[in-house]
Amino acid sequence: MRETAYWTWFIIAGIVILVIAGLHMVVMHLPMFGVFNPESGAVTDWGNVAFRSQNQFLAFTYIILLGAVLFHGFYGLRTIVFELGPKKSFQDGFTVILWIVGLVLFGIGTYAAIAAKALETAL
């Protein structure tokens, strides 16, 4: 990917994070917006967690958030490391490693979101 494309996606991912992580904080920390936490008790109680896992909208936004944070975070880490002036061969290798680690973590997080939904359907 060209550097300009990396940077543009980095900014887009940052804005996506701002919106979805903001929504996540409202859902998790402002109980007066109880639409996503119908059970009485804490937002981390299993009943509420199960409800949110079942919700298509939240599951979709969390997967988008996962991808946006991984891209934004790893591109930021890459920028910091590159400013230390490593050789081109190191830069290329580091970029490949970040892509692999990022895709693996994205796979784990996405699998967890889908598996949690399937588990609730089975229960």
Place this chain on the structure above:
Amino acid sequence: MANKQFDNHLGIVGWLGGGRWGVERYLYILHRLTGLGLLLFFLMHIFASSVRMYGPESWGVAMAILKNPVFKLGEFCVFVIFAFHALNGIRLIFIELGLAVGRAEEPIYPYKSSLNNQRPLMVVAMVLVAILIIAGGYNTFFGSH
């Protein structure tokens, strides 16, 4: 880690000093540190929240661990660095797009620094950060959730 190839390349040491660049230079350093902190938190958060796929018993065990006051304090720290990183990031996007930096001028001596034009935006962003931190702290330590 100084680089012999470039005499003015100070590496990590260069991040620690703001020099003559003022408070924005320290915000730049803080933006990077908070970014690394958020990345570390998020990597742990992926695994912690993935526990739900193993069912209510495993989830209950994980939540019992996270009820420790240390994690409550950690949660607040994450909110503080998120609030700073988000609002400072918006400020940086504004500046990148040429907003709130003043109009372009002929470089006539005595030169003016565009930092003076940007400073009100920085002040507004940091005031909003402070308000968010206070609200988040109240919600974390005195909220009903």
